[in-house]
Amino acid sequence: MNGKAAALAASLLVASFVATGCWNRRELNTMSILLGAGIDKVGNQYRLSAQVVDPGEVAAAKGSSSARSPVTMYKATGSTLFEAFRKMTLTSPRKIYASHIRILVIGENLAREGISGALDLLSRDPEMRTDYDILIARNTTAENVLKIMTPLEKIPANKLFDSLTTSERAWAPTTTFTLNELIEQLVAKGQDPVLTGVIITGNPKVGEEYMNVNQIDPAVKLKLSTLAAFKGSRMVGWLTRDESKGYNLIMGNVRSTAVTLPCPNGGKLALEVLRTKSKIKGGAENGRPTARIQLKVEANVAEVACIVDLDDPRTIRSLERQAEEEKRELMVKAVKAAQKRYRADIFGFGEAIYRARPRYWQRISKDWKEHFPDMKVEYDIEVLIRRTGTTGKSFVGDIRGD
Numbered sequence: 001m002n003g004k005a006a007a008l009a010a011s012l013l014v015a016s017f018v019a020t021g022c023w024n025r026r027e028l029n030t031m032s033i034l035l036g037a038g039i040d041k042v043g044n045q046y047r048l049s050a051q052v053v054d055p056g057e058v059a060a061a062k063g064s065s066s067a068r069s070p071v072t073m074y075k076a077t078g079s080t081l082f083e084a085f086r087k088m089t090l091t092s093p094r095k096i097y098a099s100h101i102r103i104l105v106i107g108e109n110l111a112r113e114g115i116s117g118a119l120d121l122l123s124r125d126p127e128m129r130t131d132y133d134i135l136i137a138r139n140t141t142a143e144n145v146l147k148i149m150t151p152l153e154k155i156p157a158n159k160l161f162d163s164l165t166t167s168e169r170a171w172a173p174t175t176t177f178t179l180n181e182l183i184e185q186l187v188a189k190g191q192d193p194v195l196t197g198v199i200i201t202g203n204p205k206v207g208e209e210y211m212n213v214n215q216i217d218p219a220v221k222l223k224l225s226t227l228a229a230f231k232g233s234r235m236v237g238w239l240t241r242d243e244s245k246g247y248n249l250i251m252g253n254v255r256s257t258a259v260t261l262p263c264p265n266g267g268k269l270a271l272e273v274l275r276t277k278s279k280i281k282g283g284a285e286n287g288r289p290t291a292r293i294q295l296k297v298e299a300n301v302a303e304v305a306c307i308v309d310l311d312d313p314r315t316i317r318s319l320e321r322q323a324e325e326e327k328r329e330l331m332v333k334a335v336k337a338a339q340k341r342y343r344a345d346i347f348g349f350g351e352a353i354y355r356a357r358p359r360y361w362q363r364i365s366k367d368w369k370e371h372f373p374d375m376k377v378e379y380d381i382e383v384l385i386r387r388t389g390t391t392g393k394s395f396v397g398d399i400r401g402d
Contacts, residue, residue, distance in 0.1 A: 032094040035071075036157025038142025039118050040107035042077060046118065047107075048084035049143040050074045050096055051157050071155055073146060081121045098128045102161040104179070105135050105142035105198065111228065111235035116186065122179055130179040133164055136228045136235065138197040145198055148207035148222050156222070163224055164196065173244035174224050175253045186233060190350015190361070190368060194247065197225030197238065229337070231344040239337055246334030249327060250293055250347050252278040259299065261322045267306025271299040271323060271385065282352030284360050289375045291349045295327060297381075301388040310388040323383040331379060339373045349375065 036051035051071050074092045078084035088096055104122070106115060122128055137145045150159040164176050174196045177185075185193035200207065200222060207220030226244040228235050239247060248254050259271040281292045301310060301319075309315050338346050350368050354361040364371050 032072075032074075032092055032096050034096050034098045034101050035155055036103045036105070036146050036160070037098070037101055038105040038107070038137070038146045039081070039110060040141045040143055041110040041113055045077050045079050046081050046084055046110075047075065047077050047141075047143065048081060048088070049146050050088060050092075051146045051155075052092075052096065053155060069149070071157075073143075075143065081118060085121075098125070101128060101132045101157075103133055103135065103157045103164075105137050105145045105160075106195075107137050107142040108139065108228075108235070109141075111136050111195075111230075114233045115230075115235075116233035119179070119183065119186075123183060130183075133161060133176050133178060134182055134195055135160065135164070135198045135224075136195050138199045138225045138228075138238070140200050140204065144200060144204045145222065148200060148204065148220055149209065149218075150222060151218055160198065160222060163222070173226050173241050173248070175227070175248055175251075185348075188348065188351050189354050190345055190352075190365070191348035192232065192344040192346045193230045194227045194239070194346050195230070195235075197228050199223050199225045229342050229344050229346050231342065236342045236344055239334065242330050243334045243337045246330035246332070247346065249276060249295060250278060250280070250331055250334060252276060258302065259323055259326060261319060261326065263306030263308050264318075265307055269301065269306060269308065269319070270303035271319070272302035274298045274300060274386070280347065280349065280352045282349060282354070282356040284353070284357055285376065289349070289353050289360075289364060289371050290378070291347075291352060291375065292378045292380065293331060294380045295331070295382070297323065297327065297383045299323065299383065299385055301385060316385050316388075320383045320385055323385075324381045327381050327383065328379050335377050339375075343369065343373050345372050349377075 032050075032052040034050050034052050038049035038051075040047040040049070051073050054070050054072055074088045074096070076084040076087035076090070078087055085096060106118070110118065123130060135145075145160075146156060148156055150156045164174065175194075177193070177195055182193055182195070185191055200220065202220035204220065207218075225238070226241055227239045227247060229237055229239055245254075245257075254273060254276045256275070257273045259273060261269050261271065263269050275298050277296045279294045281294070283290045283292070304310070335347070338344055345368070349372065350361070350365070354365075
């Protein structure tokens, strides 16, 4: 054996001793896969609800599925979330595996008390991802939300995840926040977080039954609500639909949505918002903090239920001005709610001032709670209507009898 061959053999021998293989592997049939989790507060303890998958029911071939639920819920109560997780082994035949979690639901009572303590384990545990979405259970518990059987999606946690993703892309009042994003807002200088809410329509007890999804129109459904406003880690209240729209416009979260405008001669016209771009500029004027919101919106005409000439440039410009005023009203409502009703800087105006005027921010940061409610906010809004569809004039006015 020559020198090179001997060296290679020695390297392979050493590698065989060093390599440990999959020493910490776990087989799938020894784990319960967690897709949805709920956290409530019961007295001084945390109530943890875990929605885990029944693999046999989800993967069953068409026509061979039983009447068994595709998910199972395990619950435990503990003074800490870690204790509650471990207590679940008393009822779960398998250890809960949390790396595939998609949705975390927090009960409103816990949210109003403060969520910082509940988030530590979730961000610290290396087994858990931090890119799942977080919702607030409005007027109910997180446990009740996770119990509702949902149509189309066999797994309720997947339904919530998909609904939130779809709604964020097509409807302005909702938005997604992952654990990472929530923590960033909680620790940011001069910014308070928001989270989307979820409500149960109908009787929650009926929604737990498998028959709920065996109907064309289920009696009980999960529905996304508006945004919950926080002051620090404590929830302080709910924004209205218009205020939630205004918030998302200011924050640049609106990808697409619908805008309804009145026509000059009666009737209505709908615009499809294609994209938005916003920017917040912080500053100071006469020693007082200020913010300027710049918003640019591009839209198409989506529906015309009135008599209007879309071939006339003056008509287009008039519609653009109407849309600009509509956007201004939504943003003003959102800012007013934050400044006067909740006194919570959910827009990050303080952070914008910190970026633009760091020395000035150092002087006022300790008293930001007193400065924020009375700060001056200005709006620069531009709406551009790009297309009017396949026809300029609607056939509505030509229908006999109209």
